[in-house]
Amino acid sequence: MYLKSIELYGFKSFAHKMKFEFHNGITGIVGPNGSGKSNVADAVRWVLGEQSAKQLRGASMQDVIFAGTEARKPLSYAYVALTMDNSDHVLPVDYEEVTIARRVYRSGESEYLLNGTPCRLKDVSELFYDTGVGKEGYSIIGQGQIEKILSGKPEDRRELFDEAVGIVKYKKRKAASVKK
Ligand code: ATP
Ligand code: MG
Numbered sequence: 001m002y003l004k005s006i007e008l009y010g011f012k013s014f015a016h017k018m019k020f021e022f023h024n025g026i027t028g029i030v031g032p033n034g035s036g037k038s039n040v041a042d043a044v045r046w047v048l049g050e051q052s053a054k055q056l057r058g059a060s061m062q063d064v065i066f067a068g069t070e071a072r073k074p075l076s077y078a079y080v081a082l083t084m085d086n087s088d089h090v091l092p093v094d095y096e097e098v099t100i101a102r103r104v105y106r107s108g109e110s111e112y113l114l115n116g117t118p119c120r121l122k123d124v125s126e127l128f129y130d131t132g133v134g135k136e137g138y139s140i141i142g143q144g145q146i147e148k149i150l151s152g153k154p155e156d157r158r159e160l161f162d163e164a165v166g167i168v169k170y171k172k173r174k175a176a177s178v179k180k
Contacts, residue, residue, distance in 0.1 A: 001084055001086055001090035001091060002022070002024045002085050003044075003085075004097070005020060005021045005082075006022075006040065006080065006081070006082055006083075007019045007020075007079075007082075007083075007101075008040075008043055008079070009075075009078070009079045010065055010076075010077055011043050011064055011066070012039040012042065012066065013035075013036040014043075014066065024085070041140060042056050043080045045135060045140060046102060047080040047081070047082045047100055047101065047102045048134055048135045049102075049124050049125055049134070049135045061108075062108070065078040065104065065106060076105060076106055077104060079103045080102055081113075082099065082101070083098070084099075084100075085097060090131055091127055093127070098115060099114075099115050100112070100113070100124055101116075114127070126169070129168045129172065130163060130169055132163055132164065134163075136159070136163070138163065138164070
């Protein structure tokens with residue numbers, strides 16, 4: 001499984017519709033300060049279900065919507081779509097390609113889509129359990145996160161190992177059935 005493309009529209013500084021295509025290998029994103037490099041990583045976190053505005057370097061969840069510049073009016077919604085190559089079926093679905101999308105309007109209304117079909121945040125989270133990719137996975141290492149892992153509580157560090165060995169889905173299912 002690898003990240004094939006990211007499509008953005010109205011997300012932070014991406015006022016124009018924009019598509020990044022990646023290949024199975026290493027890609028670097030370079031550019032001057034303030035050009036939007038970190039915004040690309042924020043977009044990935046956001047579409048995977050990030051619920052914290054602070055994690056996305058904003059004050060409110062609506063701050064991800066393009067706020068306008070002198071030359072361009074603000075936009076009414078933000079949209080990000082992430083396409084994963086799933087030909088090795090690491091994601092537990094039949095599709096060779098999986099697209100996860102999220103849209104949020106200024107009104108606060110929002111939706112997630114899985115290959116174009118509306119779904120719940122829970123479906124997105126479950127899809128990525130134990131793959132290292134999800135919002136709480138280790139595939140995005142933010143600034144200061146290494147330090148947090150090294151000096152963190154053993155319980156918190158344990159979560160990373162759970163994800164790596166692939167037992168998160170069982171733990172979540174157990175917790176859900178105990179609650180019932
Ligand atoms: P650095 O090299 O300093 O880390 P960077 O390339 O990572 O820079 P980002 O932090 O990704 O830059 O982008 C910051 C830019 O995004 C700022 O110019 C900011 O004004 C713009 N920006 C963030 N949110 C919005 C928004 N909602 N609408 C319009 N522009 C936005
Ligand atoms: Mg940056």
